[in-house]
Amino acid sequence: MNVEIIAVGTELLLGQIANTNAQYISRQLATLGHNCYYHTVVGDNKLRLRDAISTASKRADILLFTGGLGPTEDDITKETIAEFCQTSLIYHEESLRSIESFFQVTNRVITENNKKQALVLDGATVFMNHHGMAPGMAKEVNGTLFILLPGPPKEMIPMFDQVRDYFMQTYATDGYIRSKVLRFFGIGEAALETALLDLIKEQTNPTIAPLAGDGEVTIRLTAKHKLEDEANHLLEEMEQQIRERVGTYVYGYNDETLASKVIELLQQRGYTLASAESLTGGLFGDSVTAYSGVSSIYKGGIVCYSNESKEQLLHVPKEVLEHDGAVSERCAAYLAKNVREQFNTTVGISFTGIAGPTSVEGKPVGTVFIGISVQGKEEVVHSLKIAGTREQIKLRAVKHGLYHILRKLEE
Amino acid sequence: MNVEIIAVGTELLLGQIANTNAQYISRQLATLGHNCYYHTVVGDNKLRLRDAISTASKRADILLFTGGLGPTEDDITKETIAEFCQTSLIYHEESLRSIESFFQVTNRVITENNKKQALVLDGATVFMNHHGMAPGMAKEVNGTLFILLPGPPKEMIPMFDQVRDYFMQTYATDGYIRSKVLRFFGIGEAALETALLDLIKEQTNPTIAPLAGDGEVTIRLTAKHKLEDEANHLLEEMEQQIRERVGTYVYGYNDETLASKVIELLQQRGYTLASAESLTGGLFGDSVTAYSGVSSIYKGGIVCYSNESKEQLLHVPKEVLEHDGAVSERCAAYLAKNVREQFNTTVGISFTGIAGPTSVEGKPVGTVFIGISVQGKEEVVHSLKIAGTREQIKLRAVKHGLYHILRKLEE
Known part of the structure; x- marks a missing residue:
């Protein structure tokens, strides 16, 4: 109609x-x-x-x-x-x-x-x-x-x-329409489209509709067929072709989010999580606590927005703060490890960086360090440059953090 | 035109x-x-x-x-x-x-x-x-x-x-157009309109346009006049009439937010702030750190999502957690006071409540306690019932918290 x-x-x-x-x-x-x-x-x-x-x-x-x-x-x-x-x-x-x-x-x-x-x-x-x-x-x-x-x-x-x-x-049509959204992280829309250009150009059934937003890209596949099984089969076949090319960037389907995937995975493993947030100011905790029942895995966190709180509440050595600065790989590692210990959890994550609009410690806006500490393992720190406004930098840092927890747990 | x-x-x-x-x-x-x-x-x-x-x-x-x-x-x-x-x-x-x-x-x-x-x-x-x-x-x-x-x-x-x-x-007009948005909190759109019904019905110059969203209501006043001073005067006069009726709910103008007003007021007074967030999971910290330069007043917070963290990191007595529960007036008071002391700030705020979708401790969804502790003063706890989804309850709790900080500091 x-x-x-x-x-x-x-x-x-x-x-x-x-x-x-x-x-x-x-x-x-x-x-x-x-x-x-x-x-x-x-x-x-x-x-x-x-x-x-x-x-x-x-x-x-x-x-x-x-x-x-x-x-x-x-x-x-x-x-x-x-x-x-x-x-x-x-x-x-x-x-x-x-x-x-x-x-x-x-x-x-x-x-x-x-x-x-x-x-x-x-x-x-x-x-x-x-x-x-x-x-x-x-x-x-x-x-x-x-x-x-x-x-x-x-x-x-x-x-x-x-x-x-x-x-x-x-409006029951004389056929079945089946639709599925593939969710990507870590690849831009243009790069994704280039990788799938021939598939997108030839698209008729299923149709392939990419959409970018908030540092993520999704692809909606929509198939039509007289038979329900065949409509589903068309979807599966196309998903398979896409995954062969860019499968490493796929993290979920439909309404799943990086946060919901992290929660699901932690629950499956019986793991718990705590966060130390400087850059993101609480946005990581907010994203995770958007889901009900999350208190079984998310124990809480410390928003360490001042150097005093990094030193006194999260025991980052004064020498690290003075020599490397609060926005540094070493600081991120201490924050992740120590917040995990403070909250007695399996996993600890930390965010430190420059959200802008002005640079700090001589480090440019968008400089971000994300620390991940898993019980019994060495801390890992991811060093990133994130483009965008203050709000975008905070949001994308949280998404990168969630993505790296997923990848770390899937190792 | x-x-x-x-x-x-x-x-x-x-x-x-x-x-x-x-x-x-x-x-x-x-x-x-x-x-x-x-x-x-x-x-x-x-x-x-x-x-x-x-x-x-x-x-x-x-x-x-x-x-x-x-x-x-x-x-x-x-x-x-x-x-x-x-x-x-x-x-x-x-x-x-x-x-x-x-x-x-x-x-x-x-x-x-x-x-x-x-x-x-x-x-x-x-x-x-x-x-x-x-x-x-x-x-x-x-x-x-x-x-x-x-x-x-x-x-x-x-x-x-x-x-x-x-x-x-x-289109060089023969007059001036002046516009101003009044921002309200703590009053619904319908109640606001009822209070201003005669003004709205008679509106010609200035026009009065209410708009609701996310627990806030705004009113846009737009005046036209040949003389610039007169256009401004028309706006002021109407604002005065509105303030006489519902002035207690006005917190700001145009693009101001509850968070930006709190930050401005704390900066003026030379005060500092820390937050203890259970219910809101970090959203308060995120809302405040949306503004650059906020580190001079916001020192950080503790996301105390588990009872252990309330007890161990924020020293809520075990007896309070067992007798009153984590969602209680006494717990909110301890959280606000102790987070203020931990971060050594002038003001401490706490959020505890039931975001839903299911009730906890026998308390219904939407039960919210907000504690405010100001150095040298007795803690105050606001007990609220907030309607809405999990996301709305978190967001509205944060806005109520910001609003109560404003009111407390203006006492």
Whole structure:
């Protein structure tokens, strides 16, 4: 089918946020085999939203809206679509209860405008919102399918699982679409594309879509076939070809992350982990503790942002700090070893470096040392030069650290 | 004037990249005092681009295009606009020389399709591309202004300086536009809007635009006036009215964050800070170390993710951990006090709680205790219930912590 994504929100037209929802949804539509020919952004204005709906309904089969489902006066998406379709809005009981319980949990009294969020188009299929209050919905009117999703990506993205199921059921194709994402670390997008250029140029089935972001590259393979087994087989065959060329850089599939892989591997081995963070300031610990149940393997860490804390809490010899400096191979080795001992864990990791924007100790921005200490083994220190902003340097250092733990444990 | 931003590129419709250009340009237009009512994204398809131009030309005075100016077959923006406007494309000599020199520098031979990039609409004002090859341009046809800019943000953003100058010269307004963002914490979007409902409903000058995200709410005020002083005065007057009602929740302006305000305040006072993070796993440290030069005030912290680390590294009495539990008011108080002493700082902050998805120690998900210890004062512990996902609970706890440091220091 032919889908138009319509994002509703004056904040988009003022440039307060980027329309990342359209990007996310477009990727999903491509995987589902639907075409998207236009994205439209329109403000919280009834007249212009109506015009946008009218224009889109003439050129698309499915109008997919994001935003404007909230409690305030300028949230008008549902109301405008209801008017356009000459249908009414009714309360969705389950959503209303969910909103009420949200207010109970936080000990607040529900206001009338918050109840408004539980209104849905009469007869619509409702998508529950497990990360916020306003539900999503889908309803066909005169051959056009209207899909309404909330604007905040933290609500919209998890809800899209329900939309995907709805699409699969509603538009059952006469074949199977199977998709798989391969995740790479340690290779750039251009180098990866060059290594796979002939495969990418010849791609038809499976299609091969590389995507770069945050120092990682992914490749999404999508295969279609009348038979489910054959669709899976096409994927496997292509993955095999790719792995033969660049397999050493593959660390996982789909929604896996370097952190989730490290946690999985440590859990399998019965190992534990502690971190000493100077450069990264706590970002490593934050990345690891993003996963529930991680306390069985991650015991904690020390954010040693000052030289005093490196010396007093992590026992880096004064001589090392004075002679080599805090940003040095020897300092990284001491930090990794000593944090492991302090927390009594199997593995210790340390980060020290220059996040910028100015150089320190005469060392340029992007100088990074990552120490890894494994019980019973000699410490290893990886010396890196990382390009980017302060935020990127911190993030990429954490990813390199996780990657090197994986490689070290796989030795 | 009324501007529509049209991004041309199939990669946007496939979700390979987000339309960050539209965000950047929208912000610039708002500052320049021009209205933007629609963003459109269309693929590298002549027919559909023509339709998009036709639709946009009926509803906007200025059509601002990004993308499709490059050398390849599917770069069709210039050609399609030339056809639509019945005008011709001619070589821009300076751009052609610039492209030729680009090839000389990299020791490559210029190809015909690269020369194509120097073609511009006949009679257009040309914007030189100092970061790539394809120039931008502006040309008015039958009362509609067409502005064409390259797609890569690294070329488009620096080129926009020339566009800004062009706008200033072409549309010298008879007035000044002044804008200011007020940042709130501790109040929801709905509650804020309810408190300001009459002001928002009557808004004309200044306009009042609330926006919620990540547990914070902002309000953008935008005033217009012939006299610069009066535009500023309108802003101040409205800010005063808003502050009279909800001033206790205002923590900053524009791009300030809770973390940047805390850092600023600590620096002013000559204070230092250390953190003990259980719940937040390092996110507090990461948030503070996002700012350069922070090492003068932030000495570091301990990520005490295990009970052993709370006991051994932060000296929480065993009796407290056994009787009250790790997620308790008393534990938070000990953590804040002892981390401050360990790092020898003026202020210590601690986070302990249940990030979910499952309850621990019989305490429900979202239970959070934040301890604050200031040298020479009794510890204070804030007990909170935070709704949301694991990630949201961590993030909001950090923001509450920063907010309470601000309030504590302002006492």
